[in-house]
Amino acid sequence: MEVHAVQSDKGIGFAVLFSLVAIGGAAVLLLAPGQVTKAWGFALAMVAASIAIVGTHLYWG
Helix, strand or coil: CCCCCCCCCHHHHHHHHHHHHHHHHHHHHHHCCCHHHHHHHHHHHHHHHHHHHHHHHHHCC
């Protein structure tokens, strides 16, 4: 029986780190005053979420 082992935890680390950044961006979106600041919070959340997914796919197995 063959067992597949992950050599590195970078994929999980990227996902956790950038998910926390995305949550921070979403908090800015919800709590910040002004439409432009909310837009930057949304942009931060979307970019961080995308990087979290890409990092997971690149470094997972």
